[in-house]
């Protein structure tokens with residue numbers, strides 16, 4: 573049986589995704605938590621994992637170097653890759669929102685929007701009929717309105733703690749986010765039985781949530 577390669581996101585989704593696979597009956601060694609290796613072979617399960625930056629997971633899957641991957645819906649919307657979404661894993665719940673300083677209006681002319689999600693933010697404001705200037709940042713997005721870099725931010729909100737502790741308020745919710753199981757279209761055709769088995773096993777765990 574040929575191996576399936578799965579691109580796993582390092583960072584906060586990782587533990588939850590690993591737990592899900594273990595609940596689905598895959599015997600994954602403690603090596604996952606303990607080592608710094610970026611490729612982990614699990615021959616007993618005919619699986620191989622690659623550990624990637626969350627934003628890069630759809631890239632590996634689109635290029636077919638991974639058959640499957642786990643990616644946040646935020647990443648899927650931003651990256652617009654040619655992959656299929658197979659399953660909502662219902663982990664890492666959060667949402668994308670517009671936020672800013674309280675009681676402030678956006679600049680009338682080309683208000684500035686700081687975000688890690690330029691594609692999502694541009695399309696959101698286009699749909700609202702607002703012309704904005706997008707400023708791409710890679711993290712600490714909440715800093716932007718505090719320091720005068722932007723009128724608003726588009727960012728992930730989960731508990732709301734980061735907004736609150738920085739004196740920011742949410743203006744609009746854009747889209748709810750959970751993590752998804754994604755697949756390369758060619759792999760899906762060529763390895764359909766193995767992939768379907770994995771989907772079924774994960775689905776039986778996820779449906780209990």
Ligand SMILES: Nc1ncnc2c1ncn2[C@@H]1O[C@H](COP(=O)(O)OP(=O)(O)OP(=O)(O)O)[C@@H](O)[C@H]1O
Nearest residue numbers: 583584585626627644645646647664665666728730
């Ligand atoms: N505060 C949060 N609560 C729950 N899920 C989140 C939160 N922030 C992000 N996520 C989800 O987890 C995914 C990965 O987030 P994580 O913070 O680990 O990665 P990242 O910010 O891209 O990594 P890095 O900080 O290394 O650039 C996101 O794509 C999103 O789907």
Ligand SMILES: O=P(O)(O)OC[C@H]1O[C@H](OP(=O)(O)OP(=O)(O)O)[C@H](O)[C@@H]1O
Nearest residue numbers: 711712713727728729730731732733734
């Ligand atoms: O609503 P909360 O529960 O506070 O979570 C939201 C925060 O989590 C994420 O940041 P992250 O920790 O990934 O840091 P970074 O984007 O600044 O690197 C996101 O960008 C928010 O800042």
